[in-house]
Amino acid sequence: MKKSAKTFTYWIDIVGACNLRCPSCPRGNFKPGDVMTEMPPSGLMDFELFKECVQRAIKEGPSLNPQIHLYNWGEPLVHPEIPKFVEYLREQEIYCGISSNLNIDGPLRDVIKAGPDFFRVSLSGFTQPVYGQTHQRGDIERVKKNMIKIRDYLTEFGTKTYVEVNYHIYKHNANQDLIDMIAFCNELKFNISPVWAFFLPLEKNLLVAEGRETEADRELIDLLAIHPKKAMELSMPYKDRDCPVRQHATVINFDGSVPLCCNTFERQHIVAPSFLDVDHETLQKAKYENAACGPCMDNAIHTYLAFEAGEIMDEAGNAVLREVGSPLEIHQYEQPKVRMLDGTPIDIEAKQEGEIQTRKKIRGIRKLLWHAQNFGTKATAP
Ligand code: SF4
Ligand code: SF4
Structure with a gap:
């Protein structure tokens, strides 16, 4: 097929399970007899299957510049062989992203040694009483120790992985916990991005839209700064836009099956039993x-x-944060991202340049390779 220089993303869920049970995520909020038809299968991806999926994405995907992330609804560090997966993507010159709750450190040293391009740490507090509400079963002290280990391993191996902390903003945690986490990230030279916590998966949002959410869901929704219905209302002017996650991305489950998108969870939304047997x-x-x-x-x-x-999401979220007495304003969509109520910024020192430069470099390499394979000559500059 004709390839484009535009990125196409593959979310390969190398682990179909998670060690935590966050209530805003289907791993935590899907209960038997609740809304589901059938739970997705759980397990670990076989390395040979992974390699075949990567080769298919390279050869038959639509992009000269595919990006591969090793997660969707699973915790990738649960996979004992994850360093091999990262090494393979590096060998193939494919962008490699990881997102982790970082409560596990077993394969962490070898993962950092293998040098993924991007490593996201997702969390929701600096202290356990705050973090534990929304990262259930998680231990923030363990996470912080593992963040320090990442910094040490980056230094030991000289790897250039771009590390970003995603701080999920709820009503109860846009306060001293966020200020302390920013200071901690500044010490470690990690970027930190506050993001409004949303309610997932899609199936649960459809119930909210119909006013059929469960009592347990209502309790979780009450923790959110932006109610899902408010978010839908604010997004209405854009509803006729195509959906970016079906247009520019494909999810592959640990067993090679393909769900409709990264937002669906139930087994009924699998659109192909095997990524290897279906063309793009x-x-x-x-x-x-x-x-x-x-x-x-x-x-x-x-x-x-x-x-x-x-930005209208920021306005809606900040109005609620003011109601609950938060000392901070969050600006997910503009700089500075975290401000005191009088506008004084809380400085986030690390920037996102590492990621941008790595992506440019990989795009260039892949384009050259593609032209060399197909025309036996070098590509002109992009
Ligand atoms: S750590 Fe991530 S995948 Fe696991 S339950 Fe929490 S949000 Fe879901
Ligand atoms: S692909 Fe997923 S997020 Fe996109 S429109 Fe379909 S169900 Fe919604």
């Missing part, structure tokens, strides 16, 4: 014809979950 066009057609997209787009959930409404 057929897969895209199956996604675009899936019945779940209609109600999702009618309620603007696809744009809300892709953060497409921009």
